[in-house]
Amino acid sequence: MNEIIGRCPVCxxxxxxxxxxxxRCGTAMEGEFSMCKFCYLTxxxxxxxxxxxxxxxxxxEMEKELGISYPTIRSRLENVILALGYKVEAVEENTVNxxxxxxxxxxxxISPQEALKLLKDR
Incomplete structure (x- = not known):
């Protein structure tokens, strides 16, 4: 059986x-039914x-599983969050990890002094 697609390939x-x-039994229902949010994801x-x-x-763990970087995973996760209709909170660029x-x-x-400075500036 083919997998259902959630979006029109044309528009x-x-x-x-x-x-x-x-x-199993062939019973059918006709009408207009919506699909779940996840059906509309790629x-x-x-x-x-x-x-x-x-x-x-x-x-x-996802980095290991997919073989891609943390920033790429974050980006893909934010993409999915947006696709599900939620807002993505802006991450402050100056935040130190x-x-x-x-x-x-x-x-x-980096030196211990540089590390301390970076951590204190958070």
Whole structure:
């Protein structure tokens, strides 16, 4: 059986379902039925959500699973949030990621003094 698509491939408008049929007994219902929000996501977005759930929302685990960077995962997650009709809160560009600072310190990329300064400036 083919997977249902949620949007028209010509104009990208949301499809409505007009007929439901039971594959077991053949009973059918006709009318206009809406699909769930997730049906309107692209296949790529639905796959992303499946992996998000599998990883229990842990973005670091998703990095490993998908082999892509944290910022790319954040971007894709925000894309899905928007596609579901929710607002994405703007992230302040000057916000320092504590974990990133500690990783840089551990790798010797910054000095302990620089790390302290970055963490205090948060």
């Amino acid at each position: 990208n408008e949301k499809f409505t379902v007009t007929r439901l049929t039971c594959s 296949r790529e977005q639905r796959t992303f959500i499946e992996i998000f759930i599998k990883c229990r929302g842990n973005l670091k 504590r974990k990133e600072v500690l990783e840089k310190l551990e790798k010797g990329e």
